[in-house]
Structures are given as C-alpha cells and as structure tokens.
Amino acid sequence: MAKTEDVTEKKTRIGMPEQEPDERRRNFEEVPLGYSPEMAMKEASRCLQCKSPTCIEGCPVEIDIPAFVKLIKEEKFDEAIKKIWEKNRLPAVCGRVCPQETQCEGRCVLGKKGRPIAIGNLERFAADFARQEGIEDGSLQAKPSGKRVAIVGSGPAGLTVAADLIAKGHQVTIFEALHKPGGVLVYGIPEFRLPKDIVADEVRNLEKQGAEIRCNTVVGRTVTIDELFKEGYDAIFVGVGAGLPRFMNIPGENLVGILSANEYLTRANLMKAYQFPEYDTPIPKGKNVVVIGAGNVAMDSARTAMRLGAETVRIVYRRSRDEMPARAAEIHHAEEEGIEFFLLTNPTRFIGDEEGRVVGMECIRMELGEPDGSGRRSPVPIEGSEFEISCDLVIIAIGTGANPLLTRSTEGLKLNRWGYIEADPETGKTSIEGVWAGGDIVTGSATVIEAMGAGRRAARSIHEYLTKSA
Amino acid sequence: MHEIVRREEMASGDVILNEIEAPLIAKKAKPGQFVILKADERGERIPLTMADADPERGTITVIYKVVGKSTELFKSLEEGDSYQDAVGPLGQPTHLEKVGTVACVGGGTGVAVLYPITRGLKGAGNRIISIIGARTADRIILEEEMRAVSDELFVCTDDGSRGHHGFVTEILKRVLEVETLNLAVAVGPVLMMKLVSDMTRPYDVKTIVSLNPIMIDGTGMCGGCRVLVDGENKFACVDGPEFDGHKVDFDQLMQRLDAYQSEERESSKAHRCRLDE
Numbered sequence: 001m002a003k004t005e006d007v008t009e010k011k012t013r014i015g016m017p018e019q020e021p022d023e024r025r026r027n028f029e030e031v032p033l034g035y036s037p038e039m040a041m042k043e044a045s046r047c048l049q050c051k052s053p054t055c056i057e058g059c060p061v062e063i064d065i066p067a068f069v070k071l072i073k074e075e076k077f078d079e080a081i082k083k084i085w086e087k088n089r090l091p092a093v094c095g096r097v098c099p100q101e102t103q104c105e106g107r108c109v110l111g112k113k114g115r116p117i118a119i120g121n122l123e124r125f126a127a128d129f130a131r132q133e134g135i136e137d138g139s140l141q142a143k144p145s146g147k148r149v150a151i152v153g154s155g156p157a158g159l160t161v162a163a164d165l166i167a168k169g170h171q172v173t174i175f176e177a178l179h180k181p182g183g184v185l186v187y188g189i190p191e192f193r194l195p196k197d198i199v200a201d202e203v204r205n206l207e208k209q210g211a212e213i214r215c216n217t218v219v220g221r222t223v224t225i226d227e228l229f230k231e232g233y234d235a236i237f238v239g240v241g242a243g244l245p246r247f248m249n250i251p252g253e254n255l256v257g258i259l260s261a262n263e264y265l266t267r268a269n270l271m272k273a274y275q276f277p278e279y280d281t282p283i284p285k286g287k288n289v290v291v292i293g294a295g296n297v298a299m300d301s302a303r304t305a306m307r308l309g310a311e312t313v314r315i316v317y318r319r320s321r322d323e324m325p326a327r328a329a330e331i332h333h334a335e336e337e338g339i340e341f342f343l344l345t346n347p348t349r350f351i352g353d354e355e356g357r358v359v360g361m362e363c364i365r366m367e368l369g370e371p372d373g374s375g376r377r378s379p380v381p382i383e384g385s386e387f388e389i390s391c392d393l394v395i396i397a398i399g400t401g402a403n404p405l406l407t408r409s410t411e412g413l414k415l416n417r418w419g420y421i422e423a424d425p426e427t428g429k430t431s432i433e434g435v436w437a438g439g440d441i442v443t444g445s446a447t448v449i450e451a452m453g454a455g456r457r458a459a460r461s462i463h464e465y466l467t468k469s470a
Numbered sequence: 471m472h473e474i475v476r477r478e479e480m481a482s483g484d485v486i487l488n489e490i491e492a493p494l495i496a497k498k499a500k501p502g503q504f505v506i507l508k509a510d511e512r513g514e515r516i517p518l519t520m521a522d523a524d525p526e527r528g529t530i531t532v533i534y535k536v537v538g539k540s541t542e543l544f545k546s547l548e549e550g551d552s553y554q555d556a557v558g559p560l561g562q563p564t565h566l567e568k569v570g571t572v573a574c575v576g577g578g579t580g581v582a583v584l585y586p587i588t589r590g591l592k593g594a595g596n597r598i599i600s601i602i603g604a605r606t607a608d609r610i611i612l613e614e615e616m617r618a619v620s621d622e623l624f625v626c627t628d629d630g631s632r633g634h635h636g637f638v639t640e641i642l643k644r645v646l647e648v649e650t651l652n653l654a655v656a657v658g659p660v661l662m663m664k665l666v667s668d669m670t671r672p673y674d675v676k677t678i679v680s681l682n683p684i685m686i687d688g689t690g691m692c693g694g695c696r697v698l699v700d701g702e703n704k705f706a707c708v709d710g711p712e713f714d715g716h717k718v719d720f721d722q723l724m725q726r727l728d729a730y731q732s733e734e735r736e737s738s739k740a741h742r743c744r745l746d747e
Contacts, residue, residue: 179515179557222494245693256725262691277737277740279512405690
C-alpha cells in the first residue's frame with residue numbers, strides 16, 4: 001500500500017492509502033482504499049472548528065462540515081453521517097467524486113499555510129462506515145402530503161430532488177431511460193473511481209424511503225411530460241443530463257475504432273464490457289490508444305483503456321497543462337498509471353486501413369495565443385508542424401451537448417441557443433408551470449455536486465409550490 | 471420483466487418471432503420504430519425494429535435472425551420466459567402518407583420490418599407493389615401477411631426454390647421499367663438496400679431505407695450508430711432509423727457493422743462452451 005502523503009506530524013494531512021500504480025493500472029478495483037477509523041480521527045483532529053467556517057460556503061449543498069468533522073474526531077461516526085445526511089443524500093458518492101480542492105477544501109483556512117483538512121476523505125469515511133455498519137437514515141420519514149412528483153432522470157440531480165421531496169412527505173417516481181438507475185454515476189464514472197455497488201446502495205436507500213423507480217422509460221418517447229401531468233403528477237423535475245456526444249468533425253472520424261467517450265465508458269461501466277465475454281457487450285481493446293480531450297471524462301477513458309491492457313495510452317489536448325479541465329488528482333493518477341500527455345497538439349484527420357479501421361491520426365502542434373471567451377489562452381496551430389501518431393483506438397472526450405430527445409417533444413419548454421433548458425438559477429423553474437429542471441441539461445456539462453445543488457434548490461421550490469397550491 | 475406470450479420459429483429456426491408483453495411501448499409504437507431488448511443481467515442491449523404492436527393486448531412483436539451470442543440467447547427463451555429489459559418505442563416513425571404507387575422491397579428478416587410499414591402505406595391509400603426475397607423458399611417470411619397489404623406481390627429466392635430465381639433487384643428493375651413509382655421502401659441486408667437505392671436513383675424515385683447500426687442506449691447518447699447521410703453525421707437512433715437511401719454512405723455503414731466481428735466470434739464461442747458444460 002502506498003500513501004500519498006506523510007503521516008509523521010499532527011499538522012500533516014493524512015493521506016488516503018491507495019493501490020500502487022503498477023498494480024491498479026491493470027485492474028478495475030477502486031484506487032483510494034479509504035481511511036481507517038484511527039486515520040479519520042487523526043485527520044479530523046486537525047480541524048480548527050472556525051467560528052465562521054468558510055468551508056460551508058464552498059459546498060454547493062451546504063453540509064455542516066465542522067460539525068461532522070468534530071463528530072468524527074470524537075469517534076461518533078454514526079452521528080457524523082447523520083449530520084451529513086441532513087444536507088447530502090449521496091455522501092459516499094460525493095466523498096469520492098466532488099472537486100473538493102475548488103470547493104470546501106479550497107476555502108479551508110488551514111490551506112493558507114499548509115494543506116487543507118481532507119473533507120472529502122472524511123465524508124467518504126463516514127459514508128462507508130454507515131454502509132458497513134448498516135446505519136440507516138430515519139430522518140426522511142414524513143407525513144404524506146398526498147402530492148406526487150415525477151422526476152425525469154436518475155442521476156445526481158434527480159436523486160437529490162427525490163430524497164429532499166420524500167423528506168417533505170411527497171410521493172416521488174423517478175423515470176430512467178436506461179435499464180439501471182444512477183445516470184452518469186453508473187454509465188459514466190468508472191468502477192475504479194466510484195464502485196457501482198455504492199451507487200446501487202444509495203438508490204436502494206431511496207427506494208426504502210418510498211421512491212418508486214421506473215427504468216427503461218424514455219420520457220419524450222415512452223411517455224411525454226404532458227402525459228405525466230395527465231397521469232396525475234403535481235410537479236415534474238427534469239434532470240436528464242447533457243448526454244449528446246460532441247465529435248471533432250474532421251476527416252476520417254467514422255472509421256472503426258473511433259468512439260465517443262460516452263460510448264466507450266457506457267460499454268465499460270453500464271454494460272460491464274471490461275468483463276467481456278462473461279458479460280455480453282464487447283469493448284474495443286486498443287494496443288495504442290489516443291484519448292482526445294483533457295477533462296475528467298478523458299482521464300476516465302484513458303485509465304479505462306490502460307486497465308483493458310493497452311500498451312500506450314496518450315491524452316491529446318490542444319491547450320497546455322494549465323488549461324486542462326480535469327481535477328489535479330485525476331491527472332496525477334493518470335500520470336502515475338503511465339498515461340502520456342501530448343499537450344498543445346490538435347488532431348487534423350484520422351487515417352484508416354482498407355477495412356475502414358483507424359490506424360493513425362495526423363496532428364498539428366499548437367501554441368497559445370490571446371485569451372478567448374472562456375478566459376483561457378486560445379491555441380493557434382503552428383504551420384508546417386504536422387506529425388502522425390499511430391493508434392488503433394481513439395476516444396473522443398471533448399465534451400457533450402444538450403440531448404434534444406426530451407426537449408424536442410415538450411411543447412412550450414424554453415431552451416437557450418445551445419439547446420439547454422432555460423431555468424431560473426435560484427429555483428429551477430422552467431417556462432412551463434409545474435416543470436422544474438436542473439443539472440447538466442440546464443448548465444451544460446458540470447459536476448455531480450453542482451447538479452445536486454441544483455436539485456436541492458429545485459426541491460425547495462417544488463415543495464413551496466406544492467404546499468402553496470394545497 | 472417482459473414475458474414472451476407467443477414464440478414462433480421461422481425459416482428452419484434461423485428466424486424467431488417473439489410477441490412480448492410491453493404495454494407502455496405497445497401503446498405508443500408506430501411503424502418504423504424500434505425497441506431495445508436485453509435478455510438478462512449480463513446481456514447486451516439489442517435494437518430491433520418492431521414487426522407489430524398491439525395496444526389492446528399490450529404486446530409488441532419482434533422478428534429477428536439468429537446471428538450471434540445475443541440472438542442465440544434470445545432464441546433460447548421459451549414462451550412464458552421473460553426479457554429482463556425492454557425500452558421504446560425509439561426512433562422516428564415512418565412518414566405515412568398517400569403518394570401514389572409505392573414499391574416495398576424486403577430481403578430476409580427485413581421483411582419483418584417492412585411489413586408494418588407496408589401496411590401503414592397501404593392504409594394511407596397507396597398502391598403497393600411488394601417484392602420480397604430470401605436465400606431459399608423456407609426462409610421467406612410473412613408472405614401471406616405481405617400479400618394481404620399489397621396490390622401485387624413478387625417473391626424471389628436466390629436458389630429458385632420459390633418464385634423468381636434471383637434477386638429482388640431484378641424484379642424491381644422490371645417494375646421500374648413499366649411503372650411510375652412515387653416511392654420505394656427497402657429493408658433488408660445493407661448490400662440489398664444499397665443496390666435498391668442505386669437502381670432507383672436514375673429513375674429519381676425517392677427511396678427510404680431502414681438502418682440498424684450498432685448502438686448502446688438508443689437515445690442519442692453514445693453516437694455509436696452514427697451514419698453518414700448526405701455528407702453529414704446522423705444518429706440512426708434518434709434521427710432514423712429510416713433515411714433517404716440515395717444519401718446514405720452504405721459502404722461505411724457496412725464497415726462499421728463489422729466493428730466487433732472478432733469479439734462476436736469470441737463471445738459465441740464462450741457461450742457455446744457454457745452451454746456444453
């Protein structure tokens with residue numbers, strides 16, 4: 001076992017043990033192994049218990065961080081998890097995938113001189129403790145309101161809305177298009193970063209509290225928003241995510257062996273193709289893999305390819321290291337596992353063999369010019385710098401757009417010019433009375449916790465609406 | 471769970487009909503749309519264009535050819551067994567309107583998909599000339615059903631064991647020479663759809679083809695089913711499955727359909743080994 005940081009001093013942040021890079025790069029087991037109770041208590045004891053804590057401001061769902069950290073320090077783990085549950089229904093997920101460095105931990109006072117307290121690790125510890133000990137949250141039980149809410153999409157936004165509304169006594173039904181609930185937590189984020197058992201447990205907890213989940217139901221096809229109202233739902237929340245893959249639109253992109261990250265990861269994660277042929281869905285196993293893009297999804301794709309036995313995995317990104325959108329920890333993990341980075345490099349075309357399979361990619365070197373609309377310095381091609389990378393699998397991870405399936409079938413639903421739903425950022429209200437929206441289908445690709453924050457605000461507004469109209 | 475309420479073997483057991491309980495899908499399904507079926511926990515998601523839907527019985531009917539691991543698994547399901555997952559209806563329905571005379575051309579199992587489209591076009595008031603074909607007489611499916619919704623029906627077999635000895639395109643050529651067609655619909659092997667489209671092009675007869683590329687989710691999320699249509703990428707799952715045959719890049723589609731050939735062999739082999747155990 002390796003430790004990411006030293007454990008020598010009290011003032012030193014306790015690193016979470018991890019699988020060694022050489023070992024983990026060929027398996028799908030989770031990479032960080034979790035704190036022991038001693039480690040958690042020791043880390044928790046570093047918290048200064050600030051009078052006006054800034055960490056809470058950094059949390060999109062406003063967890064009372066100092067309170068739960070203090071409870072861990074005092075070895076009251078069951079109380080710690082209950083404290084978290086007051087604000088966050090998916091702590092085992094958030095403890096693993098939240099970008100704490102830019103949120104709670106980014107605001108921690110300890111971070112000014114040394115390393116901030118490891119809030120994410122502690123959240124994960126408390127949540128895992130609850131799972132292992134079978135601690136359940138009774139706080140959701142509430143007097144039935146007689147109101148019914150339909151939630152479209154079972155990703156982080158939808159699950160949060162469901163939990164919050166159940167806690168207010170409303171009856172919720174979650175509609176999911178795929179055959180398993182969880183949305184991006186299930187099809188997008190790999191097992192080695194977020195074990196699927198954890199997601200299944202969180203969903204099962206919601207079901208125990210009374211949520212009904214209907215999989216294989218494509219709202220917009222199997223049933224429409226109008227029909228849901230006719231079926232007697234009093235309010236509808238739309239959290240369908242931004243699942244439309246973007247492509248490069250360069251020559252050769254339809255060659256066999258070029259996949260969107262959505263397809264690649266869905267095969268691996270949802271369909272468990274990494275266990276092919278025990279599971280029936282195949283996944284292309286490249287020897288020399290190229291991943292285009294440098295966000296978290298690109299890192300997930302690259303690390304998946306490595307685990308499937310690739311000899312080389314290369315991230316190709318048109319900007320420089322500073323602009324890479326992935327979390328620092330993910331980039332670090334990828335590098336440790338032997339993934340190479342071709343920065344300031346942009347693909348210009350794909351090269352295929354006579355059977356239409358990809359065998360290479362032509363790229364051009366870039367240099368950074370003036371800042372663009374996003375504030376990042378925009379890359380400019382260097383003339384005459386073209387070169388070829390040979391590869392037999394290419395994964396395109398350059399972001400997603402708005403999936404129009406539901407929005408096109410819903411008359412009167414106002415969209416912005418990119419096709420995302422226009423919703424009030426404070427309440428999630430859309431242009432249709434009784435319909436709320438939140439998560440990536442409103443903001444475009446963002447994070448799990450931001451979608452949960454949007455779900456939280458929408459649930460508050462839906463509850464207000466339901467109780468007012470009562 | 472979606473129970474199989476009726477199961478038939480056709481074409482000497484190469485082709486299977488399943489009528490499946492799926493009331494929500496049956497209520498919405500229109501000709502030309504497809505469903506995705508998954509047999510069990512470890513199964514693949516397989517897209518199949520529906521051959522029929524009965525909203526009153528709450529059932530849908532699919533007819534598929536046994537070609538690999540997953541369809542072998544489907545074939546092993548008996549009446550009373552269930553598919554774990556069924557989702558739909560997916561894709562755009564066929565645009566059914568009165569245009570005049572329509573040639574409906576089907577090859578092999580494609581006839582199963584062609585049938586509801588033909589029925590719909592007939593119902594819209596069109597004159598229907600149907601041409602269906604298969605390798606041998608016993609592989610011709612839905613002949614009587616097709617006859618019932620056609621003004622004229624031609625049957626072809628590759629070996630001459632029934633009807634015209636030769637390909638559907640040979641009959642289509644004759645029809646094109648004597649008739650003024652307003653529309654052609656072709657469903658079958660990709661090569662057949664390509665040949666039909668090539669044949670109708672000089673006559674300027676609009677030709678609709680129904681594609682079934684590799685896909686996962688069926689809702690526009692994976693992009694695996696992208697097809698080059700008129701130089702532009704379309705997703706067969708949400709923009710299709712029907713496209714203008716004169717604009718589809720069939721050669722690329724054929725290459726993309728072969729993407730998992732070696733995995734298919736590995737999977738079928740593993741499956742048979744498990745059956746033998």
